[in-house]
Amino acid sequence: MKNIAAKLTVAAISTAFATEAMATEWNVSLWGKRRAFTEHVHKLAELVEEKTDGEFTMNISYGGLSKNTENLDGISIGAFEMAQFCAGYHADKNRAITVLELPFLGVRNLDEEVAVSHAVYDHPAVAEEMAQWNAKMLMTSPMPQYNLVGTGEPRDELGDFDGMRVRATGGLGEAFRAVGGVPTSVTSSEAYQAMESGVVDTVAFAQHAHLSFGTINQAAWWTENLNPGTVNCPVVVNIDAYESLTDEEREALDSSVPEAIDYYLENYGELLQRWDEVLEEKGVEKVTISDEELAAFREATASISDTWVEEMTAQGIPGQELLDLVNSTLEQTRASN
Template sequence: MKYLTTAPVAALTLAFATEAMATEWNVSVWGKRRAFTEHIEKLAELVAERSGGEFTMNVSYGGLSKNRENLDGISIGAFEMAQFCAGYHRDKNRAITVLELPFLGVQTLEQEVAVANTVYAHPAVTEEMAQWNARILMTSPMPQYNIVGTGEPRATVDSFDGMRVRATGGIGAMFESVGAVPTSVTATEAYNAMESGVVDTVAFAQHAHLSFRTIDIADWWTENLNPGTVNCPVVVNTDALEALSDEHRAILDAAVTESIDYYLTNYAELLEGWEATLSEKGVQKVTVDAAEIAKLAEGAQPIHQAWIEQANADGLPGQELYDLAVQAVADNAPE
């Protein structure tokens, strides 16, 4: 009789122990599933598969937080992982905004990954993220931005004067330096801003023009302006990361590189179909003259210097971070 009563208890204890070993993370992103989030989706797939379902991630597209508030949510442990873009709140992540400076010279997504990882490893970055109880897990590499617009194409520096453009970070500063009027409406607000005439143009990478439908109402797209891009890391809550078992931490770490590789392959496929997309939607491809681009690049240098000085004033090693980014661009230039 004694054995009959203790057996169910033992089984129940084992069940609770097994359940306690399971780890479930909530992940806050925004918009909808797209090329920009494919590394996160792949990461979730890999950790679930390799942990036998004991480590899972629930990816939420806007259900957990607004995109400008993801870093805040991470800081209080509202969710375990999130994606954010530095340009949405430069004051919260000043160090990594060096990666958003215009005309840094990044040419490929692979180069973008290498440069971002180099800067992420700097102590000033890790210390700033620690203030938000966050650690950067991986980047979200994006091609150089280009603009779509309505009406007559804007393809000269003079034509940018007075142009209302959706652009954040260093790209916005670059446009402002030549007389444009940048606004930092979020990606999810860009279509309405363009449709209602709040902005004349929108600066995005290709996937975002597709996902947020700005390409649907555009008359033209600049194919080679390439002023820069934004930097959007994926971060994890420090407490959640440290609470992982050694096994789950190893699975997570190993899955990051594979997830980035998958992202790069997927984005390359998107770019292969871009020409067909423009043709299908009747969007004119506009080539900006090299002399005009040179004017913009030259005008970006004071923006770089201003960033260094402001970073120094904020107590960051501005020159060191800038030099690190510039050197990383050179060291990882495509052959």
């Protein structure tokens, strides 16, 4: 009986170890703190865990695994399995998706932002470039058009942007440079300090980031309708880790993306509905840019897209094809609605 009991105990322990070994655990590298910008990642983790009965889980870290500007590098070496990054942090490493950061693309809302982002992510040129970093695009982190918060007197005319020191990355930075601004690409986590110390006069963010990183607390005014463009921030997975998943785990992950995005959109929509209350509560003046000034801004930045296409084409990236894809996707999305 003792031998039988001993064998049963060994078998039970072996089974327990085998079960534990079969479980999949991914590390996810984000930054800042939990906010509207990261809610889809949390929802994705929740859905995947539910669909796999707890056999596939994700540990979400805010800055504990990597700096935000080094998340793509971490993915490339397999330091973690999933990460979020923004294209403007290292435009030379993700050239193809910077089409989504060009100014005045005409994207009107978050649904359109999701549509154009995922269309571009599915383009072979994007997949090929990301594969160089052992990264696979999973989903976007859709953000509304960026607007400025600033100190001092409101800047509501194009001439006011001349010499303006602005925290803006990627195509947005180029847009402000075109009208005399002086863009700086400090990270989102450094924006508050840059504003507080006077390194920058203004900060270009989406609403959630002005809240999360505290720049709204330094602001005297906010431009409600400048809408020059936005930043594109994908969530990517390490290709080796993705391919190591079982068929069931991979299906759980892929099938959860649409629901995670829907949850993100609903949550962000609630934030946008509260935005006017936030401005009033913090005593921030809402600044409206005239149609004439907006038209002048668009005209001043019109050549940026042409220059981008030329530069990408010279580097072997199908720039015009990607820009055309954005425009055709917008048309299709609007037609279907």
